[in-house]
Amino acid sequence: MQNNNNASNAPQTLVIVGATSLIAQHCARQWLQAGGIGRVVLVGRDAARLQGVADDLQVRQPQARIEVLAGDVTQAASIAALVQHLAAQGVPDTVLIAHGSLPDQPQCQSDLASAEQAMVVNGLSPVLCAEAFAGAMQVAGRGTIGIIGSVAGDRGRKSNYVYGAAKGLVERYAEGLQHRLAATNVKVVLVKPGPTDTPMTAHLKARGAKLASVEQVAQAVVRGMARGTPVVYAPAKWALIMAVIRNLPRMVFHKMDI
């Protein structure tokens, strides 16, 4: 699977970090359905849960080689080892970094360990994963890295600013990485989904919130990564909503219960 020349018809290698996330699973389904993927490596913490995802993808696309790679993606050393292991088998063409978890904001405020955990899972870990792959891709001179951020990173709000801060970190990082790789054939795509109908947001749905479908968001990720769009809001309406929220004067913003 050493396809160093990026011929468009050569089977591609796809790596998904946080592959048990629902958005990631749907992205993988769409990529496999579109064809051209020869090998998929699913990375995450829980091998059994990853295998369940792998089985599903294997039924969907029997021709592709679906592999599972379990490891701790919150520790710098183990991230480096995982990526080194993967890159030794050929630098992947496409990497999606999809893991995250929506923390409980009040709990983060009362328990620093929860806040730390939320920061690590949603901010540090995706950034370090992206950094590790970016190095390998820059050497290979090609590839696309997709990172799932969040609209929550656009402005700190009392209802979820720990999560928002972590995602804001991801955004600033992606911006810098895009700057660094601007002259290369490595593309970095930051996707910022609005609230999406996944297990992570079940409690929002229970309160009657309107959520984007996971298929819709996955489609935006896949399309954005194919085009190399630097920042993708999914669905697109969130670009407008967040532009308004970012630009609200503090006086007005502080009166809002969001």
Next chain:
Amino acid sequence: MVAVRSWGRLSADDHDLRILAERPLAHLPREPGQHGLAFGMGRSYGDVCLNPGGALWSLRGLDRFIAWDEATGELTCEAGMLLRDIQRTFVPRGWMLPVTPGTQLATVGGAIANDVHGKNHHGNGSFGDHVQELRLLRTDGLSIRCGPQLHPDWFAATVGGLGLTGVVTQATLRLRRVPGAWLDTETLPYGSLGEFFALADASEAGWEHTVSWIDCLSGARAGATRGIFLRANAAAPEFQHGAAPKDRQRTVPFAPPVSLVNRLSLRPFNAAYYHLNRRRAGRALQHYEPFSYPLDNLQEWNRIYGRRGFYQYQCVVPRPHGPDAVGALLREITASGQGSFLGVLKTFGDRESVGLLSFPQPGVTLALDFPNLGDRTLRLFDRLDAVVAEAGGRLYPAKDARMPRALFEAGYPKLAQFLPYRDPNIRSAMSRRLMGD
């Protein structure tokens, strides 16, 4: 709590909606004393999928394939899998679900719980006939594997069991080989019930799919019921090419204050549909999706019946009484001036269903939508019920929102045999209405 509607939009009651995402699913989340019910796509018309005030366990997140055996055609998947996902994954590889209802936007779990049927019932039976094995999770944490050979009693209770025996978490289905996605179809206009039955009799042996649309308002004069008979077989391999139709999704944007299906629109629409299709009479090559699921590209079409929602009335009557009973039903409907764009009339094959409460039985089935006009509509249903009861027929629970308990008990003689298999902590609005709790 979230307001949940079923497909008929007759009510919007609060439910404690829980998303089941844990894999593999080991227990059902429930507050002490609370009753729950599995929920998929909510495509059931009436109250079989609702549990007002209680928990609804959404299975839509559990939608993974688990295993596929190319040699036997056996597919194992989670119960929240959409029938459309199975079709779109396997039709290009030459395999298809042997039985589907008129929408692909239903889950495997829902198809089992309602033991759905399709246009090929006379050849292939109902959905449960093709389930090799399923896993049932009970609220006490017990997981039961069952199938036609393994614990067949649990299997017979769960197939068509309206979700009341536990939550189906995964199932193994046997797909069947098909030459491709294209069907060889024939459209035949008919002008009387006698003609319909003659066409049905003549078609069952040689045609895999048969169904007919009837103009539900044309039955005023005896023998004048007009309709369109459709039949189809898989097209021969040399015709299996061409691009799948584009996924042109349209959405009915909102529910108008009054039903768009009313006295003014009904007659012209049905007449136009009949005449349009009369001109199309004859053979044609058609992709299976528009043939089998004509409404799936019109999202939220149920809104056209307005804010008060609509009922569907689907009954089956034994074949010997078929012509008389269907004639009598259509006369009542015509006299009431209520009804929908097109009724569906189809003969079932001569076979028993797997499930104790499965709907299909040998005979003829009539299905019609009715905008909810309150008492007027309910009074019409009472008159229709009388015809069905006299003919020894029954109504389809997956579509029902109002049948009286007596009609349910008369139509489903195996009810007493079913009840011991119920999960004591699972209830639906329907179970309260038809089984007392």
